[in-house]
Amino acid sequence: MAKVAVIGVGQSTFTRSYPGSIRELAFEAFRDAMKDAGLKAGQIDASIICSAPEYDKQRTPSGLMAEYLGLNPQPTFYVESVCSSSSTGLRTAYGLIASGLHDVVLVLGFQKMSEISSAESQERMGRGADIQWEAPFGTMMPAYYAMYARGHMEKYGTTEEDLGLIRVKASTYGQINEKAAFRKALVLEKVMEPKYIATPLKMFDCCANADGSSCVILASEEKARDLCDKPILIKGLGMATAPINMAGRDTFSGLRCAQLAGKQAYEMAGISPADVDVAEVHDCFTIAEMMAYEDLGFAAPGEGKDLIRNKETYREGKIPVNVDGGLLSKGHPIGATGGSQIRTIVLQLREQAGDMQVADAKIGLVHNIGGVGIYGNVSIFGVE
């Protein structure tokens, strides 16, 4: 199959409240990525627009975005898998390019969550689960992930302090990421202070809603070599799904969709977990990062806590994870998150990550989850 490469990445600064409309927010990432790739709008063969619905009033956002970004009359369409929408967009773009249908495809993720209140946002996220059988009980994301935290603690003896250490790590890098919404350093004592949101998760175990956009431009390897000095190749893609209803889940100590997606991506790339030099994982909650360590094979099941206790996921550790601050520090503008993770890995592999740079990073991995483990996307990138 033809190889596909990333030739441009961009993102807006993630912020609690963006002073502009969704089209203007989207343009920030678009401008950043187009300049990065050195392209003009006419060189984009198709665009894929990614977000989660109902945070703003716009219906069919791809039509709006293609117009505002100057991408008419090329094809555009919308891809959605809630929090992993833009990784699913990457997967879709890969198919379009590898099939030979298009040479250059743009994946734009955006979300402006500040137009609604936090309680309204939780209600919408709760409806990103089973609305017929679960939402009538008053479900929300922190409660769902809290049930996984409880499951993990019961099975493996993971503690609330272990989860707190993940937030401390996130804040270490959030403070040096100029695109992050939360840039204050946190010590464990401070992280452990607040009351429970949903036991055993406290405020600092949870990422915050944010406004933001991300943009990734992809091309066939041949086209990429013409357009770009250092294309970053997609080495492996995995995607798997799990039942939307908690009653259909067979475990509460890991995410099956992530385990399967990881396995697929490693197989396609022909690598093992130990070959990964730097990773971005979906830490919407601290427990989500803990499970990711194990689901991706960076640690054996139940041993994720040892990775964080020994600081092995810090920049100088065995497997650096979320050294851009992760969702916990950057904020989580749902549709933009996957593209932001991809951007971080591309910058790492190009050695353009500044203070966050991991030494000698050749292979990078992105783990991006939609909903409470409904959709799992794992993507592996390499310099060659």
Place this chain on the structure above:
Amino acid sequence: MGFDQFGIISFTGTTKAEQFVEFLKNNELRGTVCKECGAKFFPPRSDCAVCLSDEMDWFPITGEGTVVTFTKANFAPAGFEKDVPYALAVAEFADGIKVFGRLDKNLSDDEIKVGMKVKVRAVDLGDDRISYELTA
């Protein structure tokens, strides 16, 4: 009134599985079992994803289940604010059937544990609304 009577707020007005609510009114929590292949489902399904049949029977979920995981929520999504705090749990019953729902508000924090034994019961929410919960 049909399925929109189910739960504190219902987001689904119509379903072929609305007889679920009638069973709840008789204090019975029921799932469906496929007449063709015998696959059992909770929450109930009207269509069998195993053999594609749409012929279903109802079966009751009875006896003791075991709490697999739980959380106590101190914040709630829009529309549920007045209920906090409330506990949500998944419990496993016979034949591996899992039930997601709220735990009885009268259970103390000390009582609520993974591994605790629970049974299901219908809850009259007033205003012609009905739900179920897991209780000791």
